[in-house]
Amino acid sequence: MRSGRHFLQIPGPTNTPDRILRAMHRAVIDHRGPEFAALGRNVLTGLKAVFKTDNRVVVYPASGTGAWEAALVNVLAPGDRVLMYETGQFATLWKNMAAKLGYDPVFMQGDWRTGTNAEAIGAHLADDKDHRIKAVCVVHNDTATGITSDVAAVRRAMDDAGHPALLMVDTISSLGSIDFRTDEWGVDVVVAGSQKGLMLPPGLSFNAISPKAWEVCEAGGDLRSYWDWRDMAGPNDQGFFPYTPATTLLFGLREALDMLNEEGLDNVFARHSRHAEATRIAVDAWGLEILAANPAERSNTLTAVMMPDDKGANALRAEILDTFDMSLGTGLNKVADRVFRIGHLGDFNDLMLMGTLCGVEMGLFRAGVPYRKGGVQTAMDYLSV
Ligand SMILES: *Cc1c(COP(=O)(O)O)cnc(C)c1O
Numbered sequence: 001m002r003s004g005r006h007f008l009q010i011p012g013p014t015n016t017p018d019r020i021l022r023a024m025h026r027a028v029i030d031h032r033g034p035e036f037a038a039l040g041r042n043v044l045t046g047l048k049a050v051f052k053t054d055n056r057v058v059v060y061p062a063s064g065t066g067a068w069e070a071a072l073v074n075v076l077a078p079g080d081r082v083l084m085y086e087t088g089q090f091a092t093l094w095k096n097m098a099a100k101l102g103y104d105p106v107f108m109q110g111d112w113r114t115g116t117n118a119e120a121i122g123a124h125l126a127d128d129k130d131h132r133i134k135a136v137c138v139v140h141n142d143t144a145t146g147i148t149s150d151v152a153a154v155r156r157a158m159d160d161a162g163h164p165a166l167l168m169v170d171t172i173s174s175l176g177s178i179d180f181r182t183d184e185w186g187v188d189v190v191v192a193g194s195q196k197g198l199m200l201p202p203g204l205s206f207n208a209i210s211p212k213a214w215e216v217c218e219a220g221g222d223l224r225s226y227w228d229w230r231d232m233a234g235p236n237d238q239g240f241f242p243y244t245p246a247t248t249l250l251f252g253l254r255e256a257l258d259m260l261n262e263e264g265l266d267n268v269f270a271r272h273s274r275h276a277e278a279t280r281i282a283v284d285a286w287g288l289e290i291l292a293a294n295p296a297e298r299s300n301t302l303t304a305v306m307m308p309d310d311k312g313a314n315a316l317r318a319e320i321l322d323t324f325d326m327s328l329g330t331g332l333n334k335v336a337d338r339v340f341r342i343g344h345l346g347d348f349n350d351l352m353l354m355g356t357l358c359g360v361e362m363g364l365f366r367a368g369v370p371y372r373k374g375g376v377q378t379a380m381d382y383l384s385v
Helices: 018-024 034-051 064-075 089-100 118-127 151-160 211-219 229-237 247-263 265-286 313-324 350-366 375-384
Strands: 007-009 056-060 081-085 104-108 133-139 166-170 189-193 205-209 302-306 326-328 339-343
Touching (some): 034 056, 034 205, 056 064, 056 229, 064 133, 064 166, 064 211, 081 118, 089 104, 089 133, 104 118, 118 151, 166 211, 247 265, 313 326, 313 350
Parallel strands (some): 081 104, 081 133, 133 166
Antiparallel strands (some): 056 205, 189 205, 302 339
16 A cells, blocks of 8 residues: 555656546447547547647557557558668667568667757768658657657758658657647658657557658558558548547547647647756756757657666666655666656646656665755756746
8 A cells, every 4th residue: 555646757658637537437439429420520630739730640549559550551562661760769669660560671870869860861861862762760759768859850851852751750759748840840640649748548549641641551551451541531531430449548538639728739848848957957966967968859758867887777766666656767778777767748747846856866865876965956946936
């Protein structure tokens, strides 16, 4: 028995607000009936504002990984080359998936401390004279490294190279938290998920699809059935789905969209930016280093903090979980045990952040990690004005 609330400060799944929990706490309805059609139309239309797009958005009853697969199989044919960029573990997993599915990913090597290099992507595309590369895939906010890449710059580099590849972007841990402009940045396929900035439990994922990507899908693509965009269009136009949707999560999604609208997307982004800055100030005051080397690329949804050399991040996380009932994100793959990640996204406010930072600072002390006291105080000073 543990009293009080668990602090779920991993960078997704995030805390689901009571309003959304209540919206989902109801009987399932007929997914072919008129009440459902209204719900379906509401969410399919409402999502466009969050994606900043006029394009079609489709919803899958799947985790984000499903929407990754949907993005690939709807536009790529077996053997097609895709240019992908290593910003961290999530970019790596998407690349691994592309290889497993029989595509030909070219993985531009990164150092896990910096974001996509648009110039290098442009140079690569300029060399691809016979346009063998069919898509460029980047992760807007790599949740393993806490790095946000400049997607607009990638678009410009593609245009400057005069290359026709599709631009596909994973926004699973940024959509609804960090500004993302599908149409303005010319993103052909957006991949998103329910359990991070959208504040829902895991189980829904999304693709936003440009007319150009839709044409490629109609003309080609791979063998696909469950993920087939084409099967979605007809039913979706009536508010329905080709198979049983996750009705309960869609009730939650409607509430989440209402909440984002009520707060206003710009205010949501500003809130995330402020909490991220307070976190970075605290980390700096502790004398610890942030994994993202370039200040302009530091994520507003999570901060990956590097451990001093001989100290393991997992021992610290275990101490904090055990003593203070708070979950922090683990280090993945190349930075396993070298970093811990503080999630500061979704349904989150100043006092939740302060509780989180207090838990980290007390944990650093208890785990015997060398640090300077006072990070919490500097964050408080920042938030107080
Ligand atoms: C969480 C996440 C994923 C994986 O999504 P699942 O819902 O776990 O399948 C992919 N990419 C990014 C950037 C993520 O944050």
